[in-house]
Amino acid sequence: MPFKRHLDESFPRVWDRWETDGNTWTIEDLPPGDEDEAIDIMLKHLCPDEPLYILNKLLDDPESVQEMCKTWRLCFKQRISLACYVESGSERTLVALNVCTVKMKGDRTNTEVRGENYKNAQQTRLYLESKLDILEHLNVDKALIAMGLVVRKEYRGARLGSRLLAAREPLCRYLGIKATVSTFTSIIAQKVAVRSGFTTILEVSIKELSEAGLKYPKEDNRIIKIMMKKYE
Template identity: 35%
Template sequence: MVFIRPSTVPYPTVWHRFTVRRNGTTASLRVQDLTEDKFDAALALLSEHFTRDEPPCKYIGINNYPTAVAELENLWRKTINDKLSLVCVEDKDDGSSVLVGVNVLTVVCKEDKEEPFKSEDKVWAKLFGAVDLVARSVDLFEHYGVDKYLTAYGLVVVPEWRGCNIGKEILRARVPLCKALGIKVTATVFTAAASQAVAKKAGFADLFEITYEELAQKGFVFPGVEEDTKSSKLMALVID
């Protein structure tokens, strides 16, 4: 079955509010549902920063392969139509708002028809194939005794806001979201040491880890990726 956001869960909803100190001032931010009016801006943010900064994308040089970029953008576009993804927005004093982060989210159900990942695009096959391998390393349904879980296809914070714990706060917003959706577990493949550290701060625990050297032995080669991070991890958070 394809998970559909329950009509009992208001859309849009603000799931989390917080403040941070930045440039000597206090900024007020909120994490809310990604609404249609922000779809284009969110996709542009992902296309500009995720493709450039996420280690496997960076070291395989995805931006040199338009068809692979198109595959990734199609995945994001299809996923955000589920109306489960989140954005972090700064509320300005003049009433305007600024998009500072995006997390592309979806729900995987036990009854979903699973088909092995395949792609004729070699770069996309390597990128998504590596994530798919890690994601399938643990049977989350059996491990947690659940019939569905929340997962992600990308988390990005604009460079000017990095170092302010924005990523951690976006991840924390999954807790009220999951509670509203009746979901007991959220799990994600974190491909960068930085995002792994952020996830740990947000309460996520390691379920599976594989080094990029081991991934290379399986055919998923990202030359130089070890300069940024040594491994890819499947991490999960149980929702109390």
């Protein structure tokens, strides 16, 4: 059975709060009313920079874009995605987010997707899953999985990515989840993950994906890392 969060009057909960230069920053549950803006941020600030999205040319295929947005919206329905806001005076701006879902034993990755480019991305996910059973490796029955972390370009450099990764811990503890797992595809993201206490459990090169029959450059030696953090 898919994971379902019980919502009460405390939703959306605030998981982190801090102040800098007169501005108040919060990381909280993404509310339904901000889902459209969140999708827009993902398309404009994540897809043009994320290595696998670039290699799969997802933005060049309207059908793939539609399918990708559908996947994000399904994640939003679980009400466990994290949103970072900055408040300056009377203005409140969504500046970063982490699209999250929960993987449970028995869950299966959807293989019936539209868009040729998105199909290759989905087959990539299946290949990685074939290399490592995450839940069995971590000895847990469920784990928080990320489907994209993004910071608006004009707010980068403020360590908001690290803040979002750290906010997973109180969220997971509240939900009774003992581990989180992410696929980090860029060197910068991998370094941020290490600083945030994540450890690598699987490494796969783009070249290996090509050799496995997926549509990637044959001589691309960049490394994808699946990294995890447990909450005891």
